Amino acid sequence: MSTQARDFRGVIRPVGAVVLGIGAMIAVCAAVALVWDRLSPDLTRPQGGALALGISAAIVCAIGATAFFYGRQFVSERISRREALLAVSLIWVSAGVCGAIPFVLGAGMSPVDSFFESVSGLTTTGATVITDIEARLSRPLLLWRSLIQWLGGMGIVVLFVAVFPNLGAGGKHLFRGEVPGTTAEGLRPRIAETSFALWKLYAALTLLEVILLKLLGLDLFDAVCHAFTTMSTGGFSTLDSSVGGFNRPSVEYVIASFMLIGSVNYGLYYGLIRTGNWRGLVRNIEFRSYVRIVVVAVTVLTILNLDVHDDVLTSFRYSFFMVATTISSTGYGTDDYTVYSSTALAIIIFLMFVGGCSGSTAGGIKIERAVLMGKQAVAQVQKSFRPASVQLVRMGKASISSQVLADVASFFLIYMGCLAVGILFVTLVEGVPMPTAFGAMLTCLSNMGPAPFHQGPDNFAAYSAGSKLFFVLAMLLGRLEFFTLFALILPGFWRR
């Protein structure tokens, strides 16, 4: 066995390129926010912040440019699988660090808090450590906070692959490092075009939501920020009381609808637009299961919540939003779920586990995986009394190979393992009750946002710095769906 280390310096340049891109994004954000504050100032919020963004942009660009030019000498002809996994991991971590700088400079937050906030944004978790958003963050920072969520939603690596079309098969490896689902790719033969198509769709849907929210009378700033965090199924809000703060049923219905739209496989939308044929969407098993789950959950929750809300319509309004925000792993709040009955709460926890469709911006285990797991379980049970029968697991007409099933099963195992280890860790370190630790871990792994079973306010401000970093890791694991980051732990990854 050889113990020689591999040469991984080929990843410096792509990572540098992404950091440079993030620097540019901060700069654009600063410029837009500056102009915005000049043209239509909002005196109810804290002022300033654009300068902090500008300085952050300069710092991040400098780091990115250095890496980009230093890495030039190590460029490998084609990014290998290993390099891709490492690059994706590094891109996410460094993007998290870069995204945190504006919070340190602009809001006087501690580095760890800023890092938590930044990664929570990028991974579209939406968990926050800021207890008083409205008093703490100025508009430029709020815009940045929403923008990183938007960037992380469809994926920074996917954006990178779309912008640099010459990566060839290396681009494919990068893409898979970030979007490991089974059906997300293949919209177009070339991966760069696939990525570009996904981003175009994503941007178009976001724009549509901005327009709708504006038409409903929301302030343009709030409309943009909420559209960013709805489509990415992230859940950062500009208000302390989240979307509930608007207290406008029409706004809630629009946002809930877009959260549901955002957690459907984007490949299905692409097929719909290209062929003009609804069949592909309607016949898709995952989509059908998704719709079924949503309909059943909304119905049951509406009935159960009649205890809390007086009439059916109000109960439907809050239940619909609750189901949408949970299954899409967005995490906006309009309703106080702590007063829900335990049956209602159980349904919400179930939805948190399942999450949205594969190939969407939602988190969680993903419906496709859940369905496959279920079918596989049934098939195995059937084998116990008919061992000779051939039990193929099917998704629609396509039969699923045992390779994929093993992949799904190990995903589930890793997910549950992480959850268990996380609960233990948080309980031991923080001394909180088991359900609290469970809520915190589940919300991080599923990239959901709010923290159920917590005493007091619905956020992470009270945790120690070490636990916050641990949650950061959990969020990254959940967003990159485990395999990418865990690959780096194995010694074989680094050895020749």
Next chain:
Amino acid sequence: MNIVVIGLGEVGRHLLSVLDKEGHDIVAVDSSRKAVRYAEEHYDVASIVGYGASETLLKAAGVVRADLVVAVTDHDEMNLIAALAAKQLGAKHVVARVQGTAWSGWTEGIRYGLLGVDVVINPRVLVAQELSRIARSYGASDVVDLAQERVELVQIDLGDSRVLNKPLSAVELPAHTLVSAVVRDGNLFVPGGADVLVKGDRVYLIGRPEGVLAAERLFSKEREARRVCIVGGGVVGKALARELLQQEATVMMIESDLATAEEISGEFQNVQVVHGDGTDGALLEEEEVGTYDLFAAVTRADEINLMAALLAQRAGCKRTATIVQRADYTSIYRQLGIDIVLSPRTVASDQILRFSRSGGIHSLTVLADGQAEVVELTASPRCRAVNKPLHRMNLPRGSLLAAIVHGDDVIIPRGKDIVHPGDRVILMTTKDARATVERLFRPRGE
């Protein structure tokens, strides 16, 4: 361009690697999951597992909107049917590869419009023809016919020769010939008058066939092959024997299968057929292969070809030729001292690649593993390059206008020569210069 490649064997994979680099939208199809996974892993292409000649699969692969559909599975009939079906479904160009002779015959390596398929290629026959041209040459290691045999491109590996160690301008090249490129230590360059050739260089000569033949004498000490020994009586062997007999060469063929050997003996009365193993050193000695001018090992098995050629070399044969299925092995063969190494895969992909380019390319020959290529095209009346002298054409560095075919006349152009609309031109370009050159010869506004 939208391209569908059906069949991911040697040729299919090679096509994917080249087409992927050129930035096309490619869908790869094969019935083997393993082959498809390999393609997925290594190239930026979409892929489908399935039976290549089925209508549903072809539609799913998008042949309806495809600009080029290439059928290169191992089954001739499947290729033809897949190509035919793709054409019916609306594909712009379809190309099928065949390996037997039931469809292409013995003499035609390329057939146009057969059964409605745009192009049917038989690389084995093409390779045999190329080998026979090499046999006819004076020491070339490859010969390519261009412009319907009015221009020849030959590749010569320099041994001891009169042209060494002096500037190229001092070498008196025969009229109507040109040294278009030199490969030294694996790197290709376009030589100028001051460049000096050294032993081991690979030189590409281009020009009128009679001029090129005269030039070969200057560059090499070898003679035309009058006596040729062929190992392997398959499609390549038989097609080669046929061509060589037409050139009135003496042919001996070694075939290991008795029935095949007898059949060949009956078919070719002028061929001396020997039943035996081509890798049997004693047999080769006994048959005095050392006295033959050229030894061509053309069985289907790469190992047999290599071993037979090495044994023949030891037995004293001066020029050895082999075909190789796995084109990756080519450079290794050469290191081992085999003079001529041809690959049906490269021949097939050259023929197919020209359809992936815009603007009606008649032929395309890839040189030095893709570092450069020679293309043959008709100059459109509406392109930038026509009606002006060569020195004002602004050809980029690394490219060369090697020949102009004007009517029946072949001109090896100098600074003042002019390309007229409708002329066929032969261009050599390196990889970097290609895009610029293509722009010069493409009709304006396209």
